[in-house]
Amino acid sequence: MQLALYRYSLPLRQPLMFKGQRLVSREGLLVTINGQWGEIAPLPGFSMETLAEAEAESLACLAAIKRGEKATPTLPSVQFGFDCAQRQWPANLPALLPPYPLLQGAPAALIANLDNILAGWEALPPNRIKLKVARYAMKEELALINQLATRLPATQLILDANGGWTREEAQYVCACLPLEHIDYLEEPCAAFADSIAVAEATGVSIALDETLSRGEAWHYHPQLKALVIKPTLIGSLSACEALVKRARVDSLRVVISSSFESDLGLGLLSRLASEWAPHEPPGLDTDHWLTERVTTATGEVKTNSLHCLDLNTECSYL
Secondary structure: OOEEEEEEEEEEEEEEEEOOEEEEEEEEEEEEEOOEEEEEOOOOOOOOOOHHHHHHHHHHHHHHHHOOOOOOOOOHHHHHHHHHHOOOOOOOOOOOOOOOOEEOOOHHHHHHOHHHHHHOOOOOOOOEEEEEOOOOOHHHHHHHHHHHHHHOOOOEEEEEOOOEEOHHHHHHHHHHOOHHHEEEEEOOEOOHHHHHHHHHHHOOOEEEOHHHHOOOOOOOOOOEEEEEEOHHHHOOHHHHHHHHHHHHHOOOEEEEEOOOOOHHHHHHHHHHHHHHOOOOOOEOOOHHHEOOOOEOOOOOEOHHHOEEEOOOOOOOOO
16 A cells, blocks of 8 residues: 655745735645545635645545545545545546636736736637636726726636625626626625625626535526536535536536646646536636646656655655
C-alpha cells in the first residue's frame, strides 16, 4: 500500500481578496493512494474548514487506510481529494472546451489596462468572459461592464457577485446592466429567495454557486440558468454527481468551476468537466494566477519540491 500526503505553497502573481481575506499564496495538500492523486485545498473565505483541519483529517484517513479500514472524511476538501485519489476514472473522455477567461481586480485598473487585456481577444473574441463583481463601487463596476459590452459585442458576460449584494443593491445594478450582453448573474445575493426575487424583478438570468457549496435548499425557476459546481467546496464526488443529474432533469447548464487549485487540481477538475459537462466551457481559468506548478510538463508530481507529511513524519510512502 502506497500512501503519502504532501503540502504545497504556490505564490500568486498578485494578492487576491477572498471574502475579506488577502492571499499572497495558495496553499493546499496533495494525497496519493497507490499512485493515484487527489488535491485537498480549502479556499479561505469560502471553505468551512481550514487547511490545518483538512491536514489533520487527511492524516487520520491515511492512518485508517493503513490499518485496513475505510477512510470516511467529513470535510468537503478532504472528501474531494480522497475521492479523486480512489476513483475509477473513465477512459476516453471527450475533449474539453477551452475555459472562459476570468477577470477580477479593481475596475479602474482593469479599465486602464483594457487595451492590453483585449489585445489577444478582439481578433477572436471569447464566447464568454467571467467578471467578479460586488467587490468595488457599483459605479466603477458598471463602467467596466459597459466598456466590455461595447468592446466585445459578440461576447456574453458572466457576472459573479459571490452573494455580495443585498436584494435592493442587486436590483439597482441589474436595472443598469446591458442585459442583452449578460449570460447570467451568479449568486447575486446571499439568500436564494433574494436572488430569485432579483431575477423576477429585473429579468436577469441567474446561476447558483455558493448555495450549492453550502448545501442549502433551492428549487427550479425559469430564470435559473446554470449550476456552477465547485467540487473542492462541495466535497464528495457523489454529491456533485447528484447535482449534475438534477441539473439535467431541469435542463440547466452545468459549469464545473475551480477554487484556485494547483495545476494538478485543475487537471482533475478538467477530467470531471469532460465527463459531466463536455459541451459547456468550464470555469477553470485560474492557473495563470499562480507563478509555480506542482507537476512537470509530462504530468509527474514534483514531490522533491513539496513538503511531505505522513504518519512517520518522513518523506517516504507509508
